[in-house]
Amino acid sequence: MKLIKRIPFQMFVLNLIAGIVCISGMLIMRYNLNEIADSYEQKIEKSINDRLDMAEVCRQMNRHHMIVSWHTLADTDEARQSYAEEAAVLKETIMNKLDEMKETVSSNEKESLFHAVYSNTISYFSNAENVFQMSTEGSSATATYYVNSYLAEFIDEISEDIDLVDDYLAGEMSAAEKKMERSIQIAEVSEAVCIICICVVMAVCMAMCIGITSKLEKYKNQLEEENERKTQALIEHNERMLLLQENTIIGMANLIENRDNDTGEHVKRTSRYVELLTRAARKAGYCAECLTDDYAELLVKAAPMHDIGKIAVSDAILQKPGRLTPEEFDAMKEHTTAGGHIITEVMGGIEEKEYIDIAVQIAEGHHEKWDGSGYPKGIKGKEIPLCARIMAVADVFDALVSKRCYKEAMPVEKAFSIIEESGGSHFDPNLSLLFCSIRDEVTEVLNEF
Secondary structure, three states: OHHHHHHHHHHHHHHHHHHHHHHHHHHHHHHHHHHHHHHHHHHHHHHHHHHHHHHHHHHHHHHHHHHHHHHHHOOOHHHHHHHHHHHHHHHHHHHHHHHHHHHHOOOHHHHHHHHHHHHHHHHHHHHHHHHHHHHHOOOHHHHHHHHHHHHHHHHHHHHHHHHHHHHHHHHHHHHHHHHHHHHHHHHHHHHHHHHHHHHHHOHHHHHHHHHHHHHHHHHHHHHHHHHHHHHHHHHHHHHHHHHHHHHHHHHHHHHHHHHHOOOOHHHHHHHHHHHHHHHHHHHHOOOOOOOOHHHHHHHHHHHHHOOHHHHHOOHHHHOOOOOOOHHHHHHHHHHHHHHHHHHHHHHOOOOOHHHHHHHHHHHHHOOOOOOOOOOOOOOOHHHOOHHHHHHHHHHHHHHHHOOEOOEOOOOHHHHHHHHHHOEOOOEOHHHHHHHHHOHHHHHHHHHHO
């Protein structure tokens, strides 16, 4: 009887304790979740902004390096002054950005990684000033060597350091995400406990717990949507960087072509011819195992770089109106080997390996001939890379139909006849026939210019 009398009191105490625990637990859980969610949102936003800033610094450093290269190639003091002023503005922008980021560095590891970027950037700009001075004083060859060696090495090191910082920031984001997930898991466990207690002791606690869970799920979805939006912004930013890099490469190729009094349209026309011939070869099933979608895309992208080695050839040879002497022709031949070397040294650290391989093969092999009488290696037949064989047809055709300082433009029909007749001697016979089969499309491109 006494035991029965004590049950109501014990139930009351049990209910009171359970109610206090449930209510206290939910209040604490709500407070902690709000704190964690705010911290997570701030950390994710800070990390994404830092990654965007580091990506922007990397793009601007590559842009500065390209301007230094243009400075060494400039023919006039006005052009050099213009490039120097543009580089100075870009340098100030980069250093201001790094100084802003330096103020927000917190952890020792992040500070060490950022210091490597900052230190190499200072060293790079110091060497860049030396290059400007050498170029201004007329030491173009030495300046070019510095651009392609020391400055390129600094750019590679800075890019690697930026990648390390980016990896560290990505790690921070991942750690924050895991922490948030653990907090959510803990909250879900707490929710289950609270539901059980509420079911046993009070319906009111159940309603409160369900409300908290609903709010937590909604907030989680909001955070995921925000993270996805900012990640998409980062992807779009990287795509714009790639487009800018591609346009810079084409601009550099045009600048080099202009040295032999061409209008720069040669680069655009040959790239279009390469695209048309590649499309025709794929449609005909020629070299299908090699000529994949990715290969074709990289081939067209690399075509503008075929004559980049002309930067190593003197203006006297490039602009000579008459026939070259044997010695001058030997010097001209060197532009193929020089082109491959320049692409490897200057672009090797900022482009994917497959693109670099194709660009080098085009630069070195577009003057090789099917019968082995070409240069620089004298290889023949299918020993010549497919990309170089395609480039050879496009390059020779445009040379035939274009006016140069040493000749007048040839009629289009005669140029096609030469391409067809040279199949099996100068050109891959299959590619020669394919090129002639798309005569109308090629002529249409030619008429556009």
